[in-house]
Amino acid sequence: MGKVIVITSGKGGVGKTTTTANIGTALAMLDKKVVMVDTDIGLRNLDVVLGLENRIVYDIVDAVRGNCRLNQALIKDKRFGNMYLLPAAQTKDKTAVTEEQMVELCDKLKDEFDFVIIDCPAGIEHGFRNAIAGAEEAIVVTTPEVSAVRDADRIIGLLEAAEVRSPRLIINRIRTNMVQSGDMMSVDDILSILAVELLGIVPDDDAIIISTNRGEPTVMDDASQPGQAYRNIARRLCGEEVPLMTLTAKKNSFFSRLKSLFSGE
Amino acid sequence: MEQWPDRLTNLPTTMVNRTLRSGQSINSDGNVVVLGDVNPGAEVSAVGHIVVMGALRGVVHAGSTGNENATITALELVPTQLRIATHITRPPDGSNKDKSYRPETARIRDDEVIIEEYNPTK
Numbered sequence: 001m002g003k004v005i006v007i008t009s010g011k012g013g014v015g016k017t018t019t020t021a022n023i024g025t026a027l028a029m030l031d032k033k034v035v036m037v038d039t040d041i042g043l044r045n046l047d048v049v050l051g052l053e054n055r056i057v058y059d060i061v062d063a064v065r066g067n068c069r070l071n072q073a074l075i076k077d078k079r080f081g082n083m084y085l086l087p088a089a090q091t092k093d094k095t096a097v098t099e100e101q102m103v104e105l106c107d108k109l110k111d112e113f114d115f116v117i118i119d120c121p122a123g124i125e126h127g128f129r130n131a132i133a134g135a136e137e138a139i140v141v142t143t144p145e146v147s148a149v150r151d152a153d154r155i156i157g158l159l160e161a162a163e164v165r166s167p168r169l170i171i172n173r174i175r176t177n178m179v180q181s182g183d184m185m186s187v188d189d190i191l192s193i194l195a196v197e198l199l200g201i202v203p204d205d206d207a208i209i210i211s212t213n214r215g216e217p218t219v220m221d222d223a224s225q226p227g228q229a230y231r232n233i234a235r236r237l238c239g240e241e242v243p244l245m246t247l248t249a250k251k252n253s254f255f256s257r258l259k260s261l262f263s264g265e
Numbered sequence: 266m267e268q269w270p271d272r273l274t275n276l277p278t279t280m281v282n283r284t285l286r287s288g289q290s291i292n293s294d295g296n297v298v299v300l301g302d303v304n305p306g307a308e309v310s311a312v313g314h315i316v317v318m319g320a321l322r323g324v325v326h327a328g329s330t331g332n333e334n335a336t337i338t339a340l341e342l343v344p345t346q347l348r349i350a351t352h353i354t355r356p357p358d359g360s361n362k363d364k365s366y367r368p369e370t371a372r373i374r375d376d377e378v379i380i381e382e383y384n385p386t387k
């Protein structure tokens with residue numbers, strides 16, 4: 001029986017879809033059987049980030065409404081045979097799926113897969129309710145910005161109220177040089193407010209944008225620093241203990257940046 | 266002045282045994298004790314006193330029906346806004362960086378909200 005994990009944030013554009021694609025791919029690289037579910041109906045883009053857009057025939061709405069069999073809607077990845085995508089509908093109404101249908105869908109998927117990773121839309125409305133309905137665990141993504149942390153806090157409150165088990169946190173787009181100069185919230189600043197378990201930190205890196213445009217998750221690139229961060233996160237999800245990455249600032253790293261910023265977890 | 270005027274301490278007290286997160290609120294006819302933090306975006310309103318056994322970062326209103334003897338006490342008092350009775354205050358702009366790690370109490374004295382170190386014997 002697999003695990004159903006929702007990736008959520010409240011605020012848009014903080015990296016939910018990027019995180020879903022990279023964690024999903026990294027788990028597949030660890031030989032786990034993975035399905036990623038895009039619940040952002042009307043704003044589908046997980047398929048693009050994964051480079052699978054041109055294979056879509058059926059979508060999540062077709063699958064829950066019985067317009068097709070579930071297996072027909074699942075798109076097998078072109079690189080990994082153990083990785084699948086259930087795409088969002090692009091042209092259908094946002095309310096086309098109900099919470100009950102999501103619970104049923106997740107139950108079916110977790111029979112077949114080790115990990116069911118759900119990419120949640122922004123906001124706290126219908127789409128969010130759907131995305132968390134069938135999930136047992138949640139990963140909250142935030143960036144080191146006051147507004148994103150505020151929304152993450154709101155989301156954690158809602159997850160706790162919905163009894164989704166203790167959410168874990170990913171801090172995305174950290175810029176070490178800005179943290180060091182005091183212009184960006186540090187990991188400790190964020191954790192002192194959110195007070196949840198830290199699952200990982202991901203640096204801000206152009207590699208993400210390049211890989212996103214190519215439809216190749218950055219975890220597939222051995223040399224990528226955010227790729228390494230996401231590979232570590234995937235191993236933590238499998239129960240391994242992996243220490244937090246030491247992020248070093250890109251410029252002037254030789255002289256002044258030797259101190260590790262992220263000593264405490 | 267007494268720290269805990271009797272008329273207010275005799276009110277019923279609500280214990281909130283979790284952190285109040287953004288978007289969550291508590292409204293009480295008595296006193297409120299929060300065993301956790303009050304995060305930015307969270308609100309507590311009480312007819313009596315408010316005590317936060319953690320960091321107070323949100324908006325709180327003690328003496329919400331106008332009692333000027335109401336107080337606000339927190340282990341870490343770094344609020345977005347404090348209200349006591351009809352008085353509304355906020356930290357001076359640009360001061361949100363300096364943290365206080367000492368318990369402090371806010372109360373009305375001479376028609377102004379003042380913040381002083383928490384002192385149980387006073």
Ligand SMILES: Nc1ncnc2c1ncn2[C@@H]1O[C@H](COP(=O)(O)OP(=O)(O)O)[C@@H](O)[C@H]1O
Pocket residue numbers: 009011012013014015016017018019122172173174202203204205206208209212226
């Ligand atoms: N660590 C990162 N470094 C650089 N760019 C990033 C990073 N994470 C996300 N992005 C970029 O931010 C944008 C929003 O990311 P996305 O995953 O689509 O967010 P969401 O799904 O939360 O709306 C994308 O253009 C993505 O490439």
Ligand SMILES: [Mg+2]
Pocket residue numbers: 016017018040045120121
């Ligand atoms: Mg998205």
